[in-house]
Amino acid sequence: MPKQMIQAIRVHQYGGPEQLKLEQIPCPEPQVGEVLIRVHAAGVLPAEWKFRQGFFQAFRPAIFPSIPGSAVAGVIEEIGPGVTSFQIGQAVFGRSTHGTYAEYTTTEVEPPALQPETFSLLALKPEELSFDEAATISGGATIAWTALFEDGALQAGQRVLIQGAAGGVGSFAVQFARWKGAQVIGTTSKANMDFVHALGAETVIDYTSTPFEQVVHDVDLVLDTIGGETQMRSMQVVKPGGRLVTLLEQPAQDVAQERGIHAKQNATIPTSGLLRTIAQLIGEGHVKPTLARTFSLQEASLAHELSQSGHGRGRIVLHIAD
Ligand SMILES: NC(=O)c1ccc[n+]([C@@H]2O[C@H](COP(=O)([O-])OP(=O)(O)OC[C@H]3O[C@@H](n4cnc5c(N)ncnc54)[C@H](OP(=O)(O)O)[C@@H]3O)[C@@H](O)[C@H]2O)c1
Incomplete structure (x- = not known):
């Protein structure tokens, strides 16, 4: 009672x-x-x-x-x-x-x-x-999934840059993208680099010492969980025809058009079915x-x-x- x-x-x-x-x-x-x-x-x-x-x-x-x-x-x-x-x-x-x-x-x-x-x-x-x-899971894994696979249409074999790869959303995004068969690049501070590697990112960039745009080019998708100038600089590393999906402010459409990329805020609402899918992936040991x-x-x-x-x-x- x-x-x-x-x-x-x-x-x-x-x-x-x-x-x-x-x-x-x-x-x-x-x-x-x-x-x-x-x-x-x-x-x-x-x-x-x-x-x-x-x-x-x-x-x-x-x-x-x-x-x-x-x-x-x-x-x-x-x-x-x-x-x-x-x-x-x-x-x-x-x-x-x-x-x-x-x-x-x-x-x-x-x-x-x-x-x-x-x-x-x-x-x-x-x-x-x-x-x-x-x-x-709610607000972390659910958002990572919808932003990557619904809004971002990420496919196996594609390259994705996850900005904020150690966070509540990013840590799930790295694991989902890897599970899907994508090549994952993640940004984080030095303290979390080993953690992001262990989640499945092939390349991990310490944003405090390396401007990511100097080492990343032509990705199919950027998942931006940071916003601001990180979002703006992220436009430079998306290949023509590629996508940027942000959880933060609406990206500058004039810049996106100029670069020939699609840039938008995440918009897909998760469903209860997605909770069940995520629970299954966790149960099978693909995601933690x-x-x-x-x-x-x-x-x-x-x-x-x-x-x-x-x-x-x-x-x-x-x-x-x-
Ligand atoms: N619109 C939506 O539907 C929606 C949904 C969920 C979240 N959000 C927003 O998305 C953002 C992230 O959410 P979250 O739950 O993942 O946040 P969080 O758990 O607080 O994680 C933030 C992460 O960002 C990293 N970080 C900070 N500055 C960075 C930089 N310049 N470059 C790369 N990584 C950096 C931090 O890593 P270090 O400790 O290594 O610095 C930390 O792991 C929040 O602003 C949240 O409000 C929006």
């Missing part, structure tokens, strides 16, 4: 990590088509500190108080009216829509609202994956999640400070229950 009152992190106004307040709130109740999940682990995505700082307020204003978090792994504790696809007691992972920095969260599973920002995704958690590892660091729910502000630093390997996770 879920508790009547639960612990959750809530934000009441835009600001720094100190705005993440640990509070007692009533346990949410699953509505029609929703499930209640006892959260064991929540992924900490960079989007969450950006949202907290107010970076998205022009186009996605917050409704305060707001519980951060979307990537989740936990156990279904209750099902709402009309839910037939999940059962109480099942261990699940995916993307929840009502905030995951909490002991319990609700999310819609039937019918899933496949709309940007509000879509939910849930699949059964494979036994070989811990809750903490499973919380790294990486936990950057785990924090308790009480330590959410420390987790945000680390995420905001923009450095590290793999995904930061809040470990909320054993």
Whole structure:
């Protein structure tokens, strides 16, 4: 039975990590088509500190108080009216829509609202994956997959440059691209070079000492998880007719046209089927999640400070229950 009152992190106004307040709130109740999940682990995505700082307020204003978090792994504790696809007691992972920095969260599973920002995704958690590892998949592996294979149309035998190859998205992207049979080049700082090699990148460039455009040319695809001048310089290394897919700001179309390349933001929304595909690849040993660091729910502000630093390997996770 879920508790009547639960612990959750809530934000009441835009600001720094100190705005993440640990509070007692009533346990949410699953509505029609929703499930209640006892959260064991929540992924900490960079989007969450950006949202907290107010970076998205022009186009996605917050409704305060707001519980951060979307990537989740936990156990279904209750099902709402009309839910037939999940059962109480099942261990699940995916993307929840009502905030995951909490002991319990609700999310819609039937019918899933496949709309940007509000879509939910849930699949059964494979036994070989811990809750903490499973919380790294939504917003990391799912985005790496759609950006590479849907938006980027990456094929076996092609060459791909992954900017930010050690990060929560990049570390999965390297492994997926290698699994596909592509030749992988990754950029990272010196501290993470061995890690990115071990993930499967054939060439690893230390961005702190080597401008990548001096050593990389004519790739079929750049996956840009960094943005800014890294994105702009990345245009130079794509072969004519090739692609650049970015998770950050819209690329300059005049520059892309001049160079004869396709450059766009990632746009494909992941599906629950993709969660199952990724779970299978992990189960078969082709892909491995990486936990950057785990924090308790009480330590959410420390987790945000680390995420905001923009450095590290793999995904930061809040470990909320054993
Ligand atoms: N639009 C979308 O759908 C979407 C989805 C997911 C993520 N995103 C965005 O994509 C970005 C990456 O997300 P993430 O979850 O992978 O972030 P993350 O886990 O914080 O990883 C960031 C990585 O970037 C590396 N890095 C920093 N500066 C670099 C540089 N100049 N060149 C190469 N690597 C560099 C860091 O490696 P070192 O420690 O070695 O420096 C770190 O591993 C974030 O801005 C996030 O908001 C967008």
